[in-house]
Amino acid sequence: MRIFFIFSLLLSLLLPAQAAVMLIYHHVADDTPRVSSVTADELRQHLQYLKDNNFQVIGLDILVDQLKNDKPIADNAVVLTFDDSFENNYTTAHPILMEFGYPYTIFISPGSIDNRVGPVLNWDQVRKMADDGVLVANHAMNHEHMTRLESGESEAEWLTRMEQNILEAERRIKQETGQNHQWLAYPYGEFNNQLEALVKRLGFIGIGQQSGAIGPATLLTRIPRYPAAGQYSELTNLAQKLRTLAFNITDYLAADQQISANPPTLRLQLEVADFLPGQLRCYAGTETLEPKWLDENTFEVTASKPVNRGRSRYNCTAPSLSKKGYFYWYSQPWLN
DSSP states (O other): OHHHHHHHHHHHHHSOOOOEEEEEEOEESSSSOGGGEEOHHHHHHHHHHHHHTTOEEOOHHHHHHHHHTTOOOOTTEEEEEEESOBTHIIIIIHHHHHHHTOOOEEEEOHHHHHTTOSSBOOHHHHHHHHHTTOEEEEOOSSOOOTTOOOTTOOHHHHHHHHHHHHHHHHHHHHHHHSOOOOEEEOGGGOOOHHHHHHHHHTTOEEEOSOOBOBOTTOOTTSBOOEEOSGGGGSHHHHHHHHTEEOOOEEEEEEOOSBOSSSSOEEEEEEOOTTSOGGGOEEEETTEEEOOEEEETTEEEEEOSSOOOSSEEEEEEEEEOSSSTTOEEEEEEEEEO
16 A cells, blocks of 8 residues: 555656636626626736736636547646626726737626626627637526526426526527537536536536636536635735646545535545645635545545535645645535
């Protein structure tokens, strides 16, 4: 066992782990809710930091191609995304991103645009952004809570409704822009095992709002993104998140976002060649959770008290052996 561990460690040192990071923005304004906003100056600071520190800003299309086809992931790659169809993405963010020449993706809800729900983009603006090279993708038809069943609705009826929702939103995007990427960013970051299975069956990529880096083993139905707004917009905070790696998870044994017991138990099987198991730490809010190792590659953690109603998460981290200053990071979202 000791010889195997030393061999794995040497291998990890020879082959440094590679990962990409995806950032999520919503509003770019100074008069919108702070929790989901960055100002124009903050966005510019973020982009300048990426440029000054030689991060590779790539399109989501490139990252998805790398993940789907087992291609090497561009090291220190960053993908930029914007959710919720807000008009300030066009009036404020778009000129700044074009100035830097950085590709990015907007996840839009066609029903919200069709019905003018809130301060959202119009289709002329969406088409202009698409003409400028912006990738336009699916954020469900009306930005609904996709895991919620309607009153009296069976699970089979709910799944049929979600399938129609996803496909209709994709149809409208293709109709208006010609783009048809089949990427779904779950509204509010909410999903469950059944929705993930549906997304996979439809041939879509599923993208969440839980934090974490992206690596070759990342599940294509729950790709993570780091928030970059509100308290997370500070450069010191963002700089740390940009230097994270994805755990090589081989089995999500107990990781359904929609909990069946409270407090929930997270159980994962993963490769441990590039970090010391004794240095893995998980957190539920301010509580530090000591992992219980069930075997050499499997651990579980459970908080000491129930998680709050709504959305919450456990975060797990461990320092990398092969990349000094980098941490592995996994965030498990819970939906109660």
